[in-house]
Amino acid sequence: MDFRDTPQEAAFRDEVRTWLSEHLLGEFAALGPGGGPADESGWETRIEWERELGRDGWVGMAWPRRYGGRDSGIVEQVIFNEEYAKAGAPARASFFGEGLFAPTLIAYGTEEQKQRFLPKIQAADELWCQGYSEPNAGSDLSNVQTRGVLDGEEWVINGQKVWTTLAHHADWCFCITRTDPDAPAHKGISYLLVPMDQPGVTVRPLPQMTGTAEFNEVFFDDARTDKSMVLGEVNDGWKVAMATLGFERGTAFLSQQLGFQRELADLIELAGTNGVAGDAVMRQRLADSYAGVQIMKYNGLRMLTSLASTGVLGPEASIGKLFWSTWHRDFGELAMDVLGPAAGLTPGVPGGDYELDDLQTTFMFSRSETIYAGSSEIQRNIIGERVLGLPREPRLQAEKESTQ
Amino acid sequence: MNFAFSEEQDELRQTVRRFLEAKSPSAEVRRLMETTEGYDEAVWKQMGQELGLQSIHIPEAYGGQGYTFVELGIVLEEMGRVLLCAPYFSTVALAADAILNVGTEAQKAELLAGIASGETKAALAFTEPNGRWDAAGITLEAKPDGDGFVLDGTKHYVIDGHTADLVVVVARTPGSSGSDGIGFFTVSGDADGLTRTPLATMDQTRKQAKLELVGVRATALGEPGAGGPALSKTLDQAAVALANEMVGGGQRVLDMSVEYAKDRVQFGRPIGSFQAIKHKCADMLLEVESAKSAAYYSAWAAAEDDDELPVVASLAKAYCSDAYFHATAENIQIHGGIGFTWEHDAHLYFKRAKSSEILLGDATYHRELLAQRIGI
Numbered sequence: 211m212d213f214r215d216t217p218q219e220a221a222f223r224d225e226v227r228t229w230l231s232e233h234l235l236g237e238f239a240a241l242g243p244g245g246g247p248a249d250e251s252g253w254e255t256r257i258e259w260e261r262e263l264g265r266d267g268w269v270g271m272a273w274p275r276r277y278g279g280r281d282s283g284i285v286e287q288v289i290f291n292e293e294y295a296k297a298g299a300p301a302r303a304s305f306f307g308e309g310l311f312a313p314t315l316i317a318y319g320t321e322e323q324k325q326r327f328l329p330k331i332q333a334a335d336e337l338w339c340q341g342y343s344e345p346n347a348g349s350d351l352s353n354v355q356t357r358g359v360l361d362g363e364e365w366v367i368n369g370q371k372v373w374t375t376l377a378h379h380a381d382w383c384f385c386i387t388r389t390d391p392d393a394p395a396h397k398g399i400s401y402l403l404v405p406m407d408q409p410g411v412t413v414r415p416l417p418q419m420t421g422t423a424e425f426n427e428v429f430f431d432d433a434r435t436d437k438s439m440v441l442g443e444v445n446d447g448w449k450v451a452m453a454t455l456g457f458e459r460g461t462a463f464l465s466q467q468l469g470f471q472r473e474l475a476d477l478i479e480l481a482g483t484n485g486v487a488g489d490a491v492m493r494q495r496l497a498d499s500y501a502g503v504q505i506m507k508y509n510g511l512r513m514l515t516s517l518a519s520t521g522v523l524g525p526e527a528s529i530g531k532l533f534w535s536t537w538h539r540d541f542g543e544l545a546m547d548v549l550g551p552a553a554g555l556t557p558g559v560p561g562g563d564y565e566l567d568d569l570q571t572t573f574m575f576s577r578s579e580t581i582y583a584g585s586s587e588i589q590r591n592i593i594g595e596r597v598l599g600l601p602r603e604p605r606l607q608a609e610k611e612s613t614q
Numbered sequence: 615m616n617f618a619f620s621e622e623q624d625e626l627r628q629t630v631r632r633f634l635e636a637k638s639p640s641a642e643v644r645r646l647m648e649t650t651e652g653y654d655e656a657v658w659k660q661m662g663q664e665l666g667l668q669s670i671h672i673p674e675a676y677g678g679q680g681y682t683f684v685e686l687g688i689v690l691e692e693m694g695r696v697l698l699c700a701p702y703f704s705t706v707a708l709a710a711d712a713i714l715n716v717g718t719e720a721q722k723a724e725l726l727a728g729i730a731s732g733e734t735k736a737a738l739a740f741t742e743p744n745g746r747w748d749a750a751g752i753t754l755e756a757k758p759d760g761d762g763f764v765l766d767g768t769k770h771y772v773i774d775g776h777t778a779d780l781v782v783v784v785a786r787t788p789g790s791s792g793s794d795g796i797g798f799f800t801v802s803g804d805a806d807g808l809t810r811t812p813l814a815t816m817d818q819t820r821k822q823a824k825l826e827l828v829g830v831r832a833t834a835l836g837e838p839g840a841g842g843p844a845l846s847k848t849l850d851q852a853a854v855a856l857a858n859e860m861v862g863g864g865q866r867v868l869d870m871s872v873e874y875a876k877d878r879v880q881f882g883r884p885i886g887s888f889q890a891i892k893h894k895c896a897d898m899l900l901e902v903e904s905a906k907s908a909a910y911y912s913a914w915a916a917a918e919d920d921d922e923l924p925v926v927a928s929l930a931k932a933y934c935s936d937a938y939f940h941a942t943a944e945n946i947q948i949h950g951g952i953g954f955t956w957e958h959d960a961h962l963y964f965k966r967a968k969s970s971e972i973l974l975g976d977a978t979y980h981r982e983l984l985a986q987r988i989g990i
Contacts, residue, residue: 211623211684211914212616219615285615478990487990490982496990497981501908501929508907511617519618529900587889593899594892598872601887 213511215289222286226293233262234299241300243472250376250424256303260334269308269332273316277328284518288511295468306376307331307338311384314454318401318442327382327403339377341385341404341428342451344370349588351386352395352448356430358387358402363437365389365402367410367430373582377413377426380406385430386451389444401447403439410434420574421564455584466534467506473572474503474541481548495544502537509533528597532589535579542573617910623688630692633665638696640959646699647818647962651777653700661700662732668706669730672714676726682917683851687858687909694862697819697962701735701774707855708773708848709736712782715844715851716798716836725780725800737778739769739825740845747975749793749845754827756785756797756838763799763834765827773973775823776812779803783825783832787839796845797838805830817969819962850927853974854916857909857930860938860970864902867945867963871895874949885948894944901937908933925987932980935971942967 215223238259241252263269272287273279282290302308312331315324330336347353356369367387377383383404390398406413410433415423442450478496481487487496509530517523546553549569558565566574580586594600619627637657646652661667671686672678686706693702710729713722713736728734744751754767765785775781781803787795801808807830813822836844872895875886885891912930915923942964946953953960971977 211619211910213911213914215615288615478988481990493985493990494978494981497932497985497988500988500990501933501981501984504926504929505904505908505933508617508911509904511615512907512910515615515617529903532896532900533904587893590893590896591889593896594886594889598886598892598895598899600872600875600892600895601884603887603889604883 219285219289223289223293226290227297229266229268230293230297230299233266234297238262238300239298243295243298243301243469250379252300253303253379256300257334257337259300260303264332264334267332269304269334270312270328273312273328277316277324278332284514288514292468295472301469304331304334304337306340306380307336310340310454310457311338313457314384314401314450315441317453318450322438323403323441336381337376337379339374339380339383339406339428340454341371341374341383341387343373345372349585351451352399354386354388354399356385356387357391358389358400360389360437364434365404365437365439367402367404367433367435369430371428371430372416372425374413374426374428375424375582377406377428378415382406383411383428384441384454386447389447393445396448398445399447399451400444401441401450402435403441404430404433404435408433418574419577420566420571425578467503467510470503470506470534470538470541474499477541477545477548477569484548484550486548486550492548495547499537499541499544502533502540506530506534506537528589528593531583532586532593535576535586538572539576539580542569542576545569546573619684619688623685626685627688627692629665630667630689631695633661634692634696634698638698640962643697643699643819643962650812650821652774652819652821653777658700658735659732661702662730666730667702668732670706672710672726672730676722677730678726679730683854683913684910684917686855687913690855690859691862691909694859694966695866697863697966699819701737701777701821703820703852703855703859704738704774704778705729705734705736707852708738709778709780709782711851712738712784712798712844712848713835715848716841718836721800721835728780734779735774735777736780736782737772737775737823738782738784738848739772739775740784741769741771743768743770745771747849747979749796749842750791752784752786752796754783754785755788756799756832756834757788759831763797763832763838765799765801765830765832767827769825769827771813772823772825774821775825776810776821777803781805781808781825782835783827784841784845785832790839793842793846795839796841798835798841798844799832799838800835801827801830801832805832807831815969817965819966820969820973846924849974850924851916853927853931853980854909854912854923856970856974857905857927857934858913860934860967861902861906861909863963863966863970864898864905864934864938864941867941867960868895868898868902870960871898871941871945871948878950891948894948898941898944902941905930905934905937925984928980928984928987931974932977932984935967935977935980939964939967939971 237255241255267278267280270278271280271282275281308331315327342351344354344356358365358367383406385402385404386399387402388398389400410431412429414427416425416427417423418425481496486492513523556565557567595602646654666679667689669678670681670689671683674680713725729736742751742753756763756765765783781801783799783801785797785799807828809826811824813824815822875891875895876884878885908930912926915926946960946964949960952958
């Protein structure tokens with residue numbers, strides 16, 4: 211047990227720091243650290259910044275060298291993220307491509323697919339979105355109804371996806387599609403890669419309670435993609451889809467903790483300025499929030515150590531998503547109470563667009579975080595069943611027959 | 615960067631676990647908790663002489679094994695897991711640390727050798743009838759008298775105070791207040807003028823005593839009057855130690871709950887298949903694992919005597935207190951009626967969790983300390 215850098219780790223940290231100090235300048239530095247994966251402020255500049263990172267191999271740093279990566283281990287990724295956050299660098303625009311799709315592609319893709327897609331992700335020339343949820347397939351994802359039918363050399367796709375984050379910026383969608391309607395729910399699904407810029411794809415923004423629309427509905431009407439654009443085996447896409455969710459619940463969110471730390475530091479400063487920090491109950495809540503964000507870090511470090519040494523995530527990994535989303539939701543509520551009456555007023559003008567400041571955005575956006583990427587209830591089922599070994603909920607007879 | 619126990623540390627855990635499972639099964643805990651002394655002399659001797667547990671984190675120069683707070687944390691976690699009835703926390707986590715923090719070289723050599731060998735049972739008497747856990751709550755005065763001091767006053771809620779051979783008393787210089795004028799003094803358990811009264815405790819597995827001192831002659835440990843920072847450090851180290859003890863009990867009640875939820879059938883299904891129970895267990899896991907992360911990290915900070923220690927000590931004490939109590943309460947609920955019986959061990963953990971939460975200051979107290987320590 212030792213939380214200090216080894217000499218190699220310290221040298222790597224220096225390298226990251228130096229790179230950031232030489233590149234995070236001008237309009238990139240002016241962006242400032244932003245929100246989570248759905249934040250789209252300063253989008254064009256952030257894409258440019260992503261290219262800057264990609265040129266020197268900081269996008270896809272964990273990828274093998276032959277795909278332009280640095281073969282970085284988990285600890286190096288953590289160090290990079292720590293320094294990145296400390297430098298106040300912009301929120302990453304490539305979360306879905308680099309964070310979710312690329313690791314899945316490396317695990318399940320063909321050599322040709324990797325050569326085709328990884329360089330474009332690294333160069334921020336192609337952005338990705340995740341075609342998972344549908345109106346009738348939320349927590350019960352295996353109920354996806356979007357159809358994929360092979361027509362000669364092409365898949366033809368029909369159906370609807372929903373809650374598709376940043377689909378309006380995406381060039382490609384990794385999309386789970388029912389390709390064998392007669393097979394049991396989990397066995398007739400394929401993981402298709404679909405280009406977004408085509409007549410058969412319609413992206414419609416889905417305005418949220420925040421007044422913004424980072425989420426979208428995506429409609430496929432005879433959309434097409436090449437026969438080769440399937441990741442893993444045809445009808446065996448469930449496994450691939452679950453691997454992506456594993457990345458989403460696991461390492462992809464690690465760097466978030468640092469953003470949360472920064473948000474809390476700002477809130478504590480605000481509470482000091484507006485006098486709220488003198489209130490005994492508010493002091494309790496702020497201290498509790500601090501304890502939570504620190505424990506998130508300790509949990510993350512334990513998880514990483516176990517991942518680095520055994521290649522297997524320990525039980526603390528499964529609690530990560532439930533922990534951070536609950537913490538951030540509570541933080542949002544606390545932030546409103548620290549703001550006091552000011553929380554009730556928005557930066558907009560009467561009768562104008564519905565606008566929110568950063569804390570109000572967090573307060574509202576965090577309600578989505580306990581829902582997406584597996585709701586808190588689904589996380590508790592996963593912990594209960596896969597970590598603690600508790601029996602599954604008995605299923606309805608009809609459902610049993612369909613999955614047998 | 616590495617947040618894992620070493621192989622040697624894992625072996626230590628296994629050794630301690632085997633010993634404690636043999637020496638401190640439920641029946642033995644129940645036998646000892648009904649005694650006034652609250653421990654078994656033979657087991658205490660074995661712990662000291664065969665396993666060297668009392669000497670685990672005492673430096674080699676003073677007759678110890680020279681391990682760190684991380685190893686002490688492992689030992690305490692295992693003790694918390696089985697609710698070991700022994701004056702270990704009082705002797706090793708409170709008194710020995712106080713001596714290490716303030717004693718002169720000669721005093722450390724003399725006093726710690728006895729603790730390390732298992733010969734000496736020791737207690738730290740700092741709380742008073744006012745029930746405060748900080749220096750400002752100390753009113754007992756130490757008056758200079760010849761080449762020593764004379765102590766007058768009452769200490770209360772003293773863990774294992776009635777069985778200690780050596781009592782380290784925290785007192786203050788007459789006329790001082792707050793954390794000024796704090797001093798540590800040693801008094802023999804059978805000193806003239808010292809009246810020790812065992813107290814009936816809600817958590818019978820951890821004993822407490824009231825100590826009344828009337829003109830008790832005492833020796834100063836280190837420099838009297840300048841002990842404020844040492845008291846604060848000792849209490850931080852003890853909070854870390856207690857956090858580690860608590861996570862042992864937390865994991866044990868989680869195991870009990872999960873096992874029962876798998877076995878107990880109602881409405882034709884194991885109750886653990888109901889989300890109402892499954893989600894309780896999932897939340898317990900989240901809190902117990904998070905408590906472990908906090909406790910282990912704080913043990914590392916204590917081992918390194920890191921600047922972060924005051925912050926992480928209060929953080930760990932606050933979080934682990936809440937997590938342990940919540941886990942023991944849910945454990946009773948999940949067990950239903952059987953969990954409310956005297957026969958089932960659920961209440962022993964529930965009571966230990968509450969007494970541990972209160973000891974050294976509850977979660978509210980430590981969250982306020984944490985707020986102060988991070989500059990809120």
